[in-house]
Amino acid sequence: MIKTLLVGFGFAAKVFHLPHLVHSEKFEVAGVVSRSGASKEYGDVSSVPVYATLDEALTQSDATLYIITTPSNMHVDMMKQCIRAGKDILVEKPAFLTVEEGEELIQLAEKSESVVSVHQNRRWDGDFLTLQKLLQEGTLGDWKVLESRFDRFRPHVRNRWREQAGPGSGILYDLGSHLLDQALVLFGEPDAVYAEVMTQRENGQTDDGFFIVLHYGEKRVYLRSNSFINSNYPRFELHGTKGSFVKCGLDMQEPQLIDGTFYEERMREVGTLHIEDTQDFSIQLGGYDQFFSLLAEGLSKREPVVSLGEALKMTKIIEMARLSSEEGRVIKQEEWKGESVL
Incomplete structure (x- = not known):
């Protein structure tokens, strides 16, 4: 199973990610990053570790996949942290806010072993x-x-x-x-x-x-x-x-x-x-459940479902x-x- 950590525990995490993770035999929710600790009251993840910061999770958790669902302006810095720690990533759209950010992030990811997918579920x-x-x-x-x-x-x-x-x-x-x-x-x-x-x-x-x-x-x-x-x-x-x-x-x-x-x-x-x-x-x-099946398959093949390059084209049009x-x-x-x- 793919040990998975949810970074942020708001609407996107609860609605678009968690249901598919808990219904899949390919993923295990291994922790949550939440400053408020709100996940402790949420049945599906009430027993998993809650980390106050991403740094804390990266040093203490054995999760290999990090799903980033925080506000968009936090995505780039968090992805950089995860890439440098050798983690795989699924990030909510938009992955980044400018073409310049996207090009820098792609270069960093290409030099690493991390697989980075963008959650374009629609x-x-x-x-x-x-x-x-x-x-x-x-x-x-x-x-x-x-x-x-x-x-x-x-x-x-x-x-x-x-x-x-x-x-x-x-x-x-x-x-x-x-x-x-x-x-x-x-x-x-x-x-x-x-x-x-x-x-x-x-x-x-x-x-x-x-x-x-x-x-x-x-x-x-x-x-x-x-x-x-x-x-x-x-x-x-x-x-x-x-x-x-x-x-x-x-x-x-x-x-x-x-x-x-x-x-x-x-x-x-x-x-x-x-x-x-x-x-x-x-x-x-x-x-939407198929996305997570493709994600698991892509991680085994070391390929993204939706690549940062595709996200870059979308950001260019924005x-x-x-x-x-x-x-x-x-x-x-x-x-x-x-x-x-x-």
Whole structure:
């Protein structure tokens, strides 16, 4: 079994990591890094050691895999510590906040024995897997437009680090990391980027909405997120020369993980296919649990599931989007100089 240590014990650790670790025969939760010691009250890990700092864990624990779920601005320093200690890593997205940080981290990892994977779990959303299959099979012909949205109704600023001023906060790093990663998986790097990154909420301290256009020749990908959308909006719309595919609402794996039913009965979802006529179309079951199976397999082969190189491409597009929003124009790949606007 892979002895695993959770670094941070907030929402991400409890919902997106712990359930899969405890249901797998390939992982053993060997400890938690938590300043508050909150994990002592959490049944699945109530008996494991709790370390106040990462340094303490690295010197006292025999865990070989460290899962970093702390705020985004802490990721790079913690990964460096783990790499220098010879540990394998799974880090929450975004792995780093700038291209410069990413390039430095990749160089460090390449000189080490550590395997570093990035937790881009929404590659295993059921609707995204369905979209991939439709594209691979050419069901809609030659694709022309993809609209991908991840909206929420959160009109008031909450007291959480993602919504406060500071490095790594804001919806572009949070939800934008998912949407951009999915687009890169489907189509690779775009020719150019146009974006509007906005703060609309009263007393907002960081971005709470964005609209990004990725150019692929004459084809377009529209990525959106907003904190004032309170409806069952289309999550995906894919339009091609033979028809369209529409899927409303978010993938159901997250709510099932929250309410504890993920491993009891998986929920089937339905989209709509518009070709010669309109018909319901069954959505594939998502597979957040599959990510952890692939992680275990990748560690045995000494290969990442999602590499730092892939994360670097996503971070590059985020920087291009911020520059586009700041200057109010399309940023072409060939003119981007890699200068962070943070």
